[in-house]
Amino acid sequence: MAFAQPVDKDPLAIVELGGAAGWSLKNGGSTFGADAAVEVTPIENWLELEAGVTPLFSRHQSTEWNTDLLFKKPWTLSKKAELMAGVGPEWVHTREPGMRANSIAGEAVLDFMFWPSGKHKFGWFLEPAYDYNFARGHERSFGISGGLLIAIP
Numbered sequence: 001m002a003f004a005q006p007v008d009k010d011p012l013a014i015v016e017l018g019g020a021a022g023w024s025l026k027n028g029g030s031t032f033g034a035d036a037a038v039e040v041t042p043i044e045n046w047l048e049l050e051a052g053v054t055p056l057f058s059r060h061q062s063t064e065w066n067t068d069l070l071f072k073k074p075w076t077l078s079k080k081a082e083l084m085a086g087v088g089p090e091w092v093h094t095r096e097p098g099m100r101a102n103s104i105a106g107e108a109v110l111d112f113m114f115w116p117s118g119k120h121k122f123g124w125f126l127e128p129a130y131d132y133n134f135a136r137g138h139e140r141s142f143g144i145s146g147g148l149l150i151a152i153p
Contacts, residue, residue, distance in 0.1 A: 009153075010041060010044070010120070011120060011121075011151035011152055011153055012040070012152050012153060013038050013039060013040050013151075013152040014038070014039045014040075014149055014150070014151050014152065015036075015037070015038055015039075015149070015150045015151075015152060016035065016036065016037040016038075016039065016050075016052065016125055016145075016147060016148070016149055017034075017035070017036055017147050017148050017150070018034070018035045018125070018145055018146050018147015018148060019032070019033070019034060019035060019145065019146065019147060020032070020033050020034065020035040020054045020056065020143060020144070020145035021033075021143060021144055021145075022056055022131075022141050022142070022143035022144075023141060023142050023143070024139060024140070024141050025140040025141055025142060026137070026139055026140055026141075029058060029060075030058065031056035031057060031058045031064060032056065032057060033054055033055045033056040033057050034054065034055060035052065035054045035145040035147060036052060036053055036054075037050050037051060037052025037053070038050070038051055038052070039072075041074075045074065045076075046073065046074075047071065047072070047073065048071075048072040048073075048074050048084055048086070049069070049070070049071060049072075050068075050069070050070040050072060050086065050088075050111075051067075051068070051069050051070075052067070052068055052070075053065065053066070053067045053068075054066045054067075054068075054145065060096070061096070061097055062094065062095065062096040062097075063094070063095045064092060064093070064094045064095075065092070065093040065094075066090055066091075066092055066105075066131075067090065067091045067093075068088055068089065068090040068091075068107050069088045069089060069090075070086040070087065070088035070107065070109060071086055071087060071088050072084040072085065072086030072109070072111060073085055073086065079115070079118040080114060080115050080116065080117075080118045081112070081113070081114055081115070082111075082112075082113040082115075083110065083111070083112055083113075084109075084110070084111040084113070085108075085109070085110055085111075086108070086109050086111065087106065087107065087108045087109075088106075088107055089104060089105070089106060089107075090104070090105040090106065090107045090131065091103075091104060091105075092104070092105050092133060092135075101135070103133055103134065103135030104133075104134050104135070105131050105132060105133040105134060105135075105139075106131070106132050106134070107129055107130070107131050107132075108129065108130045109127050109128065109129040109130075110127065110128055110129075111125060111126075111127045112125060112126045112127070113125045113149060114126075115149070120151050121150075121151050122148070122149065122150060122151070123148075123149040124146065124147065124148055124149060125145075125146060125147060125148075125149050126144070126145075126146045127144065127145045127146065128142070128143070128144045129142070129143045129144070129145070130142055130143075131143065
């Protein structure tokens with residue numbers, strides 16, 4: 001007796017590794033850093049959850065660590081392309097010479113995922129984002145991250 005396995009089984013999780021850049025819409029400053037996230041699908045074709053961390057560095061010796069949890073709605077554009085729109089909370093830890101601060105922010109993203117082989121094992125992503133910080137000053141920024149997608153079977 002043989003048991004058939006589905007050919008296009010969805011991965012347990014998807015790891016995103018790449019780089020990120022951000023631009024303040026308030027003072028025009030820019031930051032650059034790395035990006036790492038894990039994404040899971042609790043409700044097929046309806047909800048994706050992404051938890052990630054992004055350390056950003058500026059020329060003025062400041063460091064900002066952004067940790068987020070995004071709730072995203074996926075759309076399959078083809079076997080090789082997906083689009084997701086999402087929102088979620090973000091914890092921001094800022095370190096500047098002589099000062100440290102923690103704050104809560106909100107984030108909205110569009111996530112473009114491309115799978116060259118169509119088998120969803122390895123691919124790449126591009127994720128533009130808008131952040132609104134609820135702390136004093138209400139910092140607003142635009143960011144973009146991109147990099148490699150690795151499916152965890």
